[in-house]
Amino acid sequence: MFKKISFRVVIGLSATVLLLSACADGNEEAENDVSPDLEDAIENVSAEAAPEAIEPHKDLNQDPVPLEMERDGTDVYINMTAQITDIEIDKGYTYKAWTFNGEAPGPLVVVNEGDTIHFTLDNMDPAIPHSMDFHAVHAAPDKGFADVAPNEEGTFVYDANSPGVFMYHCGTDPVLSHVANGMHGVIIVQPEDGYPTDDEVDQEYVIVQNEWYQYNDLDDMTNNEPSQVVFSAKALEDGQPNTNGTVSALKDEPLTAKVGDKVRFYINNVGPNEVSSFHVIGTIMDDVYLDGHPDNHLTGMQTVMLPASGGAVVEFTVKEAGTYKFVTHQFNHVQKGAAGVLEVTE
């Protein structure tokens, strides 16, 4: 069972309310100061955003299917699904998401530089085609990222020769609908020679930023501001393909670190539309690798500019116990949810 931590704030309200919920097991903690006005607003947001799924999706809520991943030398066999699954993206607001494996963002995939990926997409959606566009690989899009018809499977083979923190997403037209409805995630290609700062790092997390729009509303997605901007966090330690062959084991606790730890975030802003100004409050990023490539090194950054679909490895030290939020410093997006929390203890 996959669990996910996501951080969200209800939009357009007079106070920022951080809702930290572990979606997969239904445990939700709201801060105590949620006013009646706020609750009304939440209901109204939900009402306005009432799903209008396409007909074949209306009664569909496919159980999450775990990502399958097996390694044989440098050959990695990955099976993923395209499926329609209800995701609670905000308190009391369930979004009938178009997903990979029932998650949005989809499961984390981690491979090594030099691996060959044997990828199978099982399109469980009975209605429309889906596909996979891994930013981590070279492929003719009309072949390697080709549509897989409803209820069919497609298998594709790619080499992963460039290290980084890459977006993946459904590439079927209109791409904006597929990505904004939930079909996005992160694939990390670990550099063969590592990062120069590997030995200094104590904790690693994967952070994904994405936006949500009015349900399945391509006009809203095309022309309007996002309704929610959120971070999801996925931990790495259980998910290395070279340890147990499975990835994307997600933590159901808040992100944590100890005083003095150097923390590494693998981040990607999967969009679909907005850029990100990634910042961790209370620290400075000692080392930044743009798009996660070891050669693209920056030092002492307060904020990292991420284009839509841009990634980075960022590393920072937490020197005092307490609660550290990370945000996009485009603060209208913080109002819409883009704040996560790292708890640092002695």
Added chain:
Amino acid sequence: MFKKISFRVVIGLSATVLLLSACADGNEEAENDVSPDLEDAIENVSAEAAPEAIEPHKDLNQDPVPLEMERDGTDVYINMTAQITDIEIDKGYTYKAWTFNGEAPGPLVVVNEGDTIHFTLDNMDPAIPHSMDFHAVHAAPDKGFADVAPNEEGTFVYDANSPGVFMYHCGTDPVLSHVANGMHGVIIVQPEDGYPTDDEVDQEYVIVQNEWYQYNDLDDMTNNEPSQVVFSAKALEDGQPNTNGTVSALKDEPLTAKVGDKVRFYINNVGPNEVSSFHVIGTIMDDVYLDGHPDNHLTGMQTVMLPASGGAVVEFTVKEAGTYKFVTHQFNHVQKGAAGVLEVTE
């Protein structure tokens, strides 16, 4: 005669429709699945955007005037026009553009690091002043980029001492009107010592991203989202000033490459308002030079962040035959047209 390839998608529709048209000769190919709804929408878009030209422009449609360029040692003599010319920016939607030389984006200019540019602007517009702001040069804006009155000529001399992929644009107030109405383009200053990767490159193209707004509507340009976001492509091979003294010979075929080619794009996002998240689907950019300066090197990038008026040289390898789209990964802008195509054959 100048020809132009531009790639556009009608906005706000429920499906992405790529219209590939060679504007200059009127050949247009629409995909076969254009529905009646779509055609209505296209008509409505055109109707809403009906030009409201200023009075002296209303019956004006000045034939494109080829850019003139002659070289004498390191002295380069460039003559350009400011003129009012109808440009078909979308299927059936003609925009009475304010242009350089009857093109929007204007003609490509390529010079060498160390050149002296003797630039003459012939303002053929009978109504309002225009000017030239080359980002590639040093000049006191109120002198070197000064307004040229209607029906007059102005001549300016600059040194081109910094290599890169620079925007040029009309700098007359209000600049937003002049740029958004079409007065923008690219000037490349080729580095004296070249790029470290020059020997690896098999194909070169120049790609320009720009947005369009409601016709000559400064309020729309200032406050609203763009109506169209598009790429234009201009090929280099016929246009080197050091071969035949003319630049900006444009191709009337799709961009092409062979399997295994390393392709170089000189790109600039001329705006006027939006940033770009430049990405080529199906590949990774092995080498990126920010603003086109050989010293600003990044490696292994999935997506390059371009500020408004920012440029880059990006290089990538195509390893399989097929159709590769390039986009800004801000996918709301892809819905509005920002997708081009590179055809790769064996």
Added chain:
Amino acid sequence: MFKKISFRVVIGLSATVLLLSACADGNEEAENDVSPDLEDAIENVSAEAAPEAIEPHKDLNQDPVPLEMERDGTDVYINMTAQITDIEIDKGYTYKAWTFNGEAPGPLVVVNEGDTIHFTLDNMDPAIPHSMDFHAVHAAPDKGFADVAPNEEGTFVYDANSPGVFMYHCGTDPVLSHVANGMHGVIIVQPEDGYPTDDEVDQEYVIVQNEWYQYNDLDDMTNNEPSQVVFSAKALEDGQPNTNGTVSALKDEPLTAKVGDKVRFYINNVGPNEVSSFHVIGTIMDDVYLDGHPDNHLTGMQTVMLPASGGAVVEFTVKEAGTYKFVTHQFNHVQKGAAGVLEVTE
């Protein structure tokens, strides 16, 4: 007495009008061609934006309190206030700003790498808590950046170990309200070993970009485009903490330089929401240090991408006498005011 130069253009008008005003002493110069229409528009802008302050702020206009700064070896003692002060942010439009020390942006703070900052915030606001988030330091946000209650003081100690051009801002929830209402500024941490180009620089200025929204309207701040986008300039030469222990002495003249000068701008885009495409018309930035860290060097840039809260040191040479504007090349924001002027004389 603090004086400030700020550059603003009235929004949504058919011509760019640069209003250069020295706010602190009330001297205002408008260009001569302000039409009656324009004056109406200015009045309407002001009317629409009529302050609706929270009740305890309504009759409050606290005199600016100079920043206090004293140095004892590497210990720097800084006293700042949070206070409610009227700021004229546009011709005839006074904004009852939430400020640091009665300025928006707040006073410039300059320290040296290796300093220890002993910071006291005197919250003179009788109604709501405020706080300080220095991007330049490491601190547990819930401790080092903790709220200071109305009419109370809080003292915090930090080390400044990372050089750069950092944003500071109030970090009290909702942060967007506090920043958009005016609580932002710049702290420069001067690198111990300087910048490689220190010896070449003739003039230094600090430039801050920020946006304004409808007064104290969190919904507008969250969901709409800014009403004004502006630059403020603060000069360094009188403000070094190592000369007289005070910083933020601001110039009441336009920015100036001599022909041949290499000019350095310390810039930060404090947002709160928008990214910036920073560009100086008529020149090329020879040297750029991202976030102001000496190791993050770029060369020959036409335009620098600044995320929200991103900084840079940019250096350029002015080779001819005249008037050089600097802008964000997102020209819709220039329409809303984002243009400053550097006067270059023989």
